[in-house]
Amino acid sequence: MKNExxxxxxxxxxxxSNTAIYxxxxxxxxxxxxxxxxxxxxxxxxxxxxxxxxxxxxQWGLQNYINLWNSDFKRWYLxxxxxxxxxxxxxxxxxxxxxxxxxxxxFKMRGPLMRFMLILGxxxxxxxxxxxxxxxxxxxxxxxxxxxxxxxxxxxxxxxGYYVSKGFFDTIPKSLDEAAxxxxxxxxxVLYKIILPLAKPIVIYTxxxxxxxxxxxxxxxxxxxxxxxxxxxxxxxxxSWLTADQINNWYTTFCAGGVIVALPVTILFLCLQKYYVExxxxxxxxx
Amino acid sequence: xxRYSDMEYLRLSKWQKFVYKLVSFLVGIPLGIGHFFQKIGxxxxxxxxxxxxxxxxxxxxxxxxxxxxxxxxxxxGFGNIARGQVLRGLLFLLFEAVFIFYMITTGGYWLSKLxxxxxxxxxxxxxxxxxxxxxxxxxxxxxILLYGVLTVFFIVAFIYTWRVNVKQxxxxxxxxxxxxxLRSGKxxxxxxxxxxxxxxxxxxxxxxxxxxxxxxIVFMVLVAFTNYDGSHNGYSNALFTWVGFKNFGTMFxxxxxxxxxxxxxxxxxxxILVWTLMWAFFATFTNYFLGMGVAMAINKKGIRLKRMWRTxxxxxxxxPQFISLLYVSKxxxxxxLINQMxxxxxxxxxxxxxxxxxxxARVTVIIINIWIGIPYLMLITTxxxxxxxxxxxxxxxxxxxxxxKQFTKITLPYMLFITGPYxxxxxxxxxxxFNVIYLxxxxxxxxxxxxxxxxxxxxxxxxxxxxxxxxxxxxxQYYLASVVGIMVFVVVALISLVxxxxxxxxxxxxxxx
Numbered sequence: 001m002k003n004e005x006x007x008x009x010x011x012x013x014x015x016x017s018n019t020a021i022y023x024x025x026x027x028x029x030x031x032x033x034x035x036x037x038x039x040x041x042x043x044x045x046x047x048x049x050x051x052x053x054x055x056x057x058x059q060w061g062l063q064n065y066i067n068l069w070n071s072d073f074k075r076w077y078l079x080x081x082x083x084x085x086x087x088x089x090x091x092x093x094x095x096x097x098x099x100x101x102x103x104x105x106x107f108k109m110r111g112p113l114m115r116f117m118l119i120l121g122x123x124x125x126x127x128x129x130x131x132x133x134x135x136x137x138x139x140x141x142x143x144x145x146x147x148x149x150x151x152x153x154x155x156x157x158x159x160x161g162y163y164v165s166k167g168f169f170d171t172i173p174k175s176l177d178e179a180a181x182x183x184x185x186x187x188x189x190v191l192y193k194i195i196l197p198l199a200k201p202i203v204i205y206t207x208x209x210x211x212x213x214x215x216x217x218x219x220x221x222x223x224x225x226x227x228x229x230x231x232x233x234x235x236x237x238x239x240s241w242l243t244a245d246q247i248n249n250w251y252t253t254f255c256a257g258g259v260i261v262a263l264p265v266t267i268l269f270l271c272l273q274k275y276y277v278e279x280x281x282x283x284x285x286x287x
Numbered sequence: 288x289x290r291y292s293d294m295e296y297l298r299l300s301k302w303q304k305f306v307y308k309l310v311s312f313l314v315g316i317p318l319g320i321g322h323f324f325q326k327i328g329x330x331x332x333x334x335x336x337x338x339x340x341x342x343x344x345x346x347x348x349x350x351x352x353x354x355x356x357x358x359x360x361x362x363x364g365f366g367n368i369a370r371g372q373v374l375r376g377l378l379f380l381l382f383e384a385v386f387i388f389y390m391i392t393t394g395g396y397w398l399s400k401l402x403x404x405x406x407x408x409x410x411x412x413x414x415x416x417x418x419x420x421x422x423x424x425x426x427x428x429x430x431i432l433l434y435g436v437l438t439v440f441f442i443v444a445f446i447y448t449w450r451v452n453v454k455q456x457x458x459x460x461x462x463x464x465x466x467x468x469l470r471s472g473k474x475x476x477x478x479x480x481x482x483x484x485x486x487x488x489x490x491x492x493x494x495x496x497x498x499x500x501x502x503x504i505v506f507m508v509l510v511a512f513t514n515y516d517g518s519h520n521g522y523s524n525a526l527f528t529w530v531g532f533k534n535f536g537t538m539f540x541x542x543x544x545x546x547x548x549x550x551x552x553x554x555x556x557x558x559i560l561v562w563t564l565m566w567a568f569f570a571t572f573t574n575y576f577l578g579m580g581v582a583m584a585i586n587k588k589g590i591r592l593k594r595m596w597r598t599x600x601x602x603x604x605x606x607p608q609f610i611s612l613l614y615v616s617k618x619x620x621x622x623x624l625i626n627q628m629x630x631x632x633x634x635x636x637x638x639x640x641x642x643x644x645x646x647x648a649r650v651t652v653i654i655i656n657i658w659i660g661i662p663y664l665m666l667i668t669t670x671x672x673x674x675x676x677x678x679x680x681x682x683x684x685x686x687x688x689x690x691x692k693q694f695t696k697i698t699l700p701y702m703l704f705i706t707g708p709y710x711x712x713x714x715x716x717x718x719x720x721f722n723v724i725y726l727x728x729x730x731x732x733x734x735x736x737x738x739x740x741x742x743x744x745x746x747x748x749x750x751x752x753x754x755x756x757x758x759x760x761x762x763x764q765y766y767l768a769s770v771v772g773i774m775v776f777v778v779v780a781l782i783s784l785v786x787x788x789x790x791x792x793x794x795x796x797x798x799x800x
Contacts, residue, residue, distance in 0.1 A: 014589065018587070018589050018590060021584045021587060021590055022590070024584060025584060025585070025590075025596050028581065028600075029596065029599045029600075031658070032599060032600055032603050032658070032661075032662070033599060033602075033603075035611060035614055035615055035618065036603070036606065036611075038614075038618070038624065039610070039614055051617060051620070051622060051623055051624060051627070052624075052627065053624065053627025053628050053630070053631045054628070054631070055624075094491065094492045094495065095492075097488040097489065097491065097492055098488075098489065098492045100488065101484075101485045101488045101489050105484070105485040107485055117496070119780070120496075120500060120501065120504065122715070122776050122779045122780050122783065123504050123772065123775075123776045124719050124750075124751050124754065124772050124775045124776070125719075126719075126721065126751055126754055126755055126758075126772070127503075127504065127507045127754065127768070127769065127772035127775075128500070128503035128504055128506075128507055129755075129758060130507070130510075130758055130765055130768070131433070131503045131506050131507060131510075132499070132503055134429060135433070152499075153499055155495065156495035156496070156498060156499035156500075157495060157496060157499045157500045158492075158495070159492030159493065159495055159496045160496060160500065186477075186480050186481040186484075187480060187481050187482065187484035188480035188481065188484055191484075212605070212607070215607040216607040216608045216609050216722070218609050218722060218725075218726070219721060219722075219725070219755065223759070234607075235607070235609040238609070238610075238613070239609070239613065239726075242613055242617060247617070251617070254613075254614075255614070258610040258614065261607060261610060262605075262606040262607065262610055265605055265606070265607060266602060266605040266606055268605075269601075269602075269604070269605030270598070270601075270602065270605065273598070273601060276601075276604075276666075277601075277666050277669075277670070280663070280666050280667050281666065281667055281669075281670035281671065
């Protein structure tokens with residue numbers, strides 16, 4: 001009898017704590033989603049282009065999206081898309097080469113190389129902005145030609161970000177390689193025929209992050225474009241709409257642009273979410 | 288400091304244990320640093336001995352080598368060609384030819400100018416035909432420094448290749464003497480996709496890193512020792528030159544301008560550094576614990592729609608940060624949505640100073656960073672939390688451990704152990720978290736007392752945003768930006784060093800009981 005009562009008490013306590021958690025989760029979801037809902041609503045607001053103290057527009061319309069179409073936004077979007085696409089391919093190739101080699105091969109310079117890159121990574125990347133800009137300017141890849149310049153710099157230095165995928169390759173048993181080697185496969189065949197098919201999740205993860213990166217690339221892109229609108233990416237271009245003297249004319253257009261930028265990336269991300277989660281979890285565990 | 292044995296330690300009270308751990312941690316820091324320098328000393332000694340051995344080997348190889356080897360000391364690859372390894376030999380020879388050609392045509396020039404980065408800057412010359420002045424340009428300090436460094440790299444590569452060339456001759460002689468056959472060019476090519484495959488794979492990434500990361504970093508570190516800035520850009524207005532440690536002196540000067548109410552440079556630097564560390568600490572640990580909390584809430588048995596809660600949060604990771612950050616930044620602005628709504632509801636009379644008051648701004652960026660960071664941490668911790676063996680909790684429950692006790696005794700130690708390295712990288716990453724600070728506040732509100740320093744310092748400026756502001760500011764004092772960058776490196780390296788060297792020893796003492 002007594003025992004049963006205690007049991008009931010536990011159950012009630014459990015139900016109570018679950019209810020509390022549900023309430024918490026609902027609050028969290030609302031807080032996390034609200035700003036995005038705000039952006040969506042304000043992108044349809046027609047009655048004014050500046051910031052207002054309410055959320056639901058009084059007049060709905062597509063005026064902001066039409067403004068977007070008539071501005072340089074198309075060019076910025078195309079620029080970013082090209083950078084993202086090309087980087088997704090090249091960065092993936094470079095990072096996989098790097099991480100696969102460092103995970104699988106034992107050669108004399110391996111240890112020193114990894115230590116060297118660890119130390120190199122402690123320098124702030126922003127430090128090198130000035131010289132990279134001057135070098136790009138010398139070969140004519142700044143301002144209106146910023147796109148190839150950004151791709152070049154982004155791809156060339158991407159080898160440093162090998163940690164996550166190396167962690168993944170470390171988990172594929174080495175006995176697989178050795179068995180294939182015994183059967184007479186060359187190292188290249190081992191990579192191509194055995195490892196790559198197994199590495200699908202990390203390949204997709206790398207492609208996804210490499211594709212998403214350029215959409216938020218801001219500082220260096222702004223520096224390289226140097227005020228030439230034709231060389232902007234979306235982040236740099238849309239930032240210029242929110243400066244103190246522009247914001248009152250462009251605020252709602254910014255919101256519309258935000259929706260257009262976020263939609264495809266978010267959909268892509270949600271489709272490939274599984275791989276992303278695998279990647280970040282693995283990366284964190286292996287440091 | 289008294290060291291306790293295990294038995295003695297266990298007998299201490301909780302408070303004594305804490306003090307003991309704290310003291311041993313603090314004592315451990317200088318010890319760890321001491322060990323580090325000791326290691327450097329040993330490394331230098333080893334390196335020196337190695338170089339001596341290399342020279343000895345070069346000499347011995349020359350004396351004992353046959354004439355093919357001896358000719359190879361001057362004509363690289365000759366030995367290879369003479370012994371039938373034509374492909375290798377030609378590559379050596381080609382490299383030597385390119386190197387000599389480069390050094391004669393341009394490399395020598397850059398190298399000779401490297402000592403003072405150019406002698407003659409732009410000069411105004413009178414042109415009698417048009418009766419006007421025009422500017423004649425001469426040396427280019429920027430190019431001299433850049434190509435000078437590149438030439439030094441090239442020379443080092445040449446010396447290394449020459450050494451490999453000598454070594455190969457020695458090995459070839461030994462192989463021939465033992466009656467075996469040398470590898471042919473075809474074998475060499477084949478080995479590039481087989482046992483030498485790593486060289487093929489690494490070639491491209493490493494060239495990229497060398498040219499676009501290593502070279503720029505070396506260049507920028509050197510800039511800290513010059514007077515390169517907007518008015519000495521090295522070509523079109525004036526040359527720049529070496530100034531030694533002067534810029535470090537500027538950064539760490541204690542000179543105070545009391546009349547103008549300005550603080551010293553080092554005080555400004557110290558203020559920014561302290562805020563950078565504070566920010567990194569709060570940004571890392573608030574996200575870590577709150578993210579873990581959310582993950583545990585969703586993971587809890589009996590909570591439904593787990594996938595949906597996760598997806599809602601994950602969606603916010605997908606949206607490019609600059610959109611959410613810029614939008615939220617404007618939301619909290621003086622005339623932004625939040626203030627207007629609160630005033631519309633008559634809750635406040637004047638707008639809240641989210642971005643205009645130092646303390647408000649600092650707290651607000653930390654809170655907004657939680658909003659940015661929790662989904663990401665939730666993702667990371669979810670997977671790890673599910674990996675904790677369930678029987679640990681079962682047995683804890685049987686022993687009557689409360690939920691809180693289970694968290695502090697099982698979950699937390701496990702998480703800290705697994706994610707230790709992640710916490711370190713996340714801490715240093717947050718120190719350099721440019722986007723969050725710059726897109727939210729732009730570093731502001733302005734710190735009036737620091738206006739004597741370059742780059743219009745604000746109260747939420749991190750070292751990294753300060754670096755950016757100096758670079759892009761009116762005077763473009765690149766040399767100061769470079770000093771700041773070097774200091775960021777020093778701080779990050781020190782923290783990493785201390786964490787790596789000191790923490791594990793303390794952790795082992797605890798041993799997850």
